[in-house]
Amino acid sequence: MGPRGRRFESCRPDKTHQKHPFNSFDPQEIFHVKTTVEQLSPTRVKLEIFVTPEELKPSIDHAYSHIAEQVNIPGFRKGKVPPPLIDQRVGKDAVLEHAVNDGLDGFYRAAITEKELRPLGRPEADIVEWPSNKDFTGDLQLKIEVDVRPELDLPDYNGLAVTVDPIEVSDEEIDSELEKLRSRFGTLITVDRPIKTGDFAQLDLIATIDDAEVDNATGISYEVGSGELLEGLDGVIDSLTAGETTSFEAPLLGGEFAGKDALVTVTINSVKERELPEADDDFAQISSEFDTIDELKADLKTQVERQKAFSQVTDARTKTLDALLALVEVPVPPKLIEDEVHRHLENESRLEDDEHRAEVTESSTSTFKTQILLDIIAEKEEVKVSQDELTQYLVQSAAQYGMEPAEFVQVLDQNGQIPSMVGEVARNKALAIVLDKAVVTDSNGKTVDVSEFTTIARGADEPFVAVDGADDDHEGHDHSDHEGHSH
Structure with missing residues (x-):
């Protein structure tokens, strides 16, 4: 979300035609004001607003009351000036x-x-005419430009044809799952030979910069080839044996010297290989609820099929959205996208990275189109979001950020982002509705059942939370998903 401050304070009544970017909006009494609208583009309008002295009077009265509370004048109590x-x-x-x-x-x-x-994003106000600063007569005249949600003619999304890959499980995939299970029950045996990929080496590490030791670690157990320690480590220890020492240059990953190149000395204390149990009936009984290895393999196949079914529907969801977007042209507000891209790059300190700018621009544009289209579908389908649905989404999102749900909700609330979360749930439900209406088949012509994943679209139990207009600002949303939509 944008910053909470205002930028009106520098504007004096004698400074007409001054631009005023809005940073945020505080809830105000809704007045009736004379307004004309000029459509500048499908996504931008110019408002001309005329505020009469009578309509401005409540604000004048409030100004006097507020100033009376602030000034110190001898003989008068605060608020009574x-x-x-x-x-x-x-x-x-x-x-x-x-x-x-x-x-x-x-x-x-x-x-x-x-x-x-x-409205989308922050408007800019130009105060064209001020009332008289003698008796406050005359209209206050404002011109405000703001990006707005474009009008769309929704395409017919009943029966969208979507084709996905079939679910096929090979013997190699089953063997791979069995190998993972055997690895969990393996034992490490010390060997007297050179290191090879897949071994476990016990290491001592010493890092120095300009001949000064900056970090060290002893007795680290490291799986060779995993790439989980320092960059280049796998290459330099390959073929070493226990008792040997070598050095190499590598950037440090953490601590005070993170990112700096250091000379790392590594000593091999021992080399161990994982000895796996035989894949037989005894192993099936030890590692699972099954009595035979054939039963275990059948279950592993079922698990892989279940994983692929989820991936298949995820793919169907993505392709349904892509097909939907291909049927309608969603106008994009250039300035809104430009501001979002700048904010994203500034947060990453990558303003000069033109290649990344192009990537973020494409991602932001895709995200905007997706959100606008799904927002309009959610309204058409009268999507509602229950408190339970919102809570479940917040809990899942908190887990993705590695935060406790209560802490996550507190941060969102402090930044005024709860409505954005409501909007995300509504969009997910809108897409589920479209997916539910689609005809999904695999490349073999078999119908794919997506009902288990579209039940979210079939309504929710009360109480509901507000959806309409909950996320019109479209500012500060996360565009890290370069597909333009979440899964």
């Missing part, structure tokens, strides 16, 4: 500026509500 004295000591310019700052969000909200616009 009369307006004429405020005019004398502070000036009507300051009162008018305070009033406009106070009411601007409300006037803007009134305009977009009356004109039924769905």
Whole structure:
């Protein structure tokens, strides 16, 4: 989400035609204001708003009350300073500026509500005409440009044809799963020979930079070939035997010197190989609930089929969305995408990386199109999100970030991002509806049953949480998924 501060404070009543980027919007009383709308593009409009003295008066009164609480004038208690004295000591310019700052969000909200616009991102306000700073007569005239959600003619998504790969499990895949299971029950045996991939080596490591030791570790058990320690380690210890020492250059991965190149000295203390149990009936009884190796293999095949079925439906979901996007042109607001890309690259300190900029731009554009299309489908299908559905999604998301659910929700709430989560659940349900209506077959012509994965689309138990307009801002959303949608 964007920063919470305002940028109106520098605008004095004598400075007309000054641009005012909105950073955030505080809930305001909704007023009725005269508004005209000029469509600049499918995704951007210009609002011209006229606020009469009568409509501005509540903000003027609030300005006097607020200033009275702030100023110190001898003989008057805070909050009791009369307006004429405020005019004398502070000036009507300051009162008018305070009033406009106070009411601007409300006037803007009134305009977009009356004109039924769905704003995206932050608008920019140009105060064209100020009321008189003598008696506050005359209209306040605003011109505001803002990106808005484009209007779309939804395509017919009943019966979208989607083809996915069939579920086929080879003997090699079953053997691979069996090998993994045998590895879990293997034992490590010390061997007197050179290291080879798959062995377990016990290592001592010493890292130095400019001849000064910066880190060390002893007795590390490392699976050779796993690539889980230092870059280049596998290559330098290959073919070494117990008792041998070698050195190599590598960037350190953590600590005070993370990312810096160091001279790493590695000593091999011992070499062990994993001895696997025989894949027989005895192993089946030890490692599973089955009595025979054939029964165990049959179960492993079922597990692989289940995994592939999930992947198959995930693929169907992706292809359904791609097919849907191919049927409709979703206009994209250039500035909104540009701002999002800049924010993303700035957070990564990669503003000068043109190749990555192109990747993020493509990802952001895809994400925007997906979100807009699914938002509109969710409205058409009258999607509702239950409290249970939102809670389940938050728990799953917290796990992905390695956070406790309560902590995750607190962070989201502090940043005003709970509505974004509601929007994500609604989009997932909208896509599930489209998938449920699609005709999914594998390349062999067999119908793929996706019902287990589309039950999310069949409604939810109350209580519901608000969906409509929950995530219109489309700012600060995560575009790290370069497919443009989540799974």
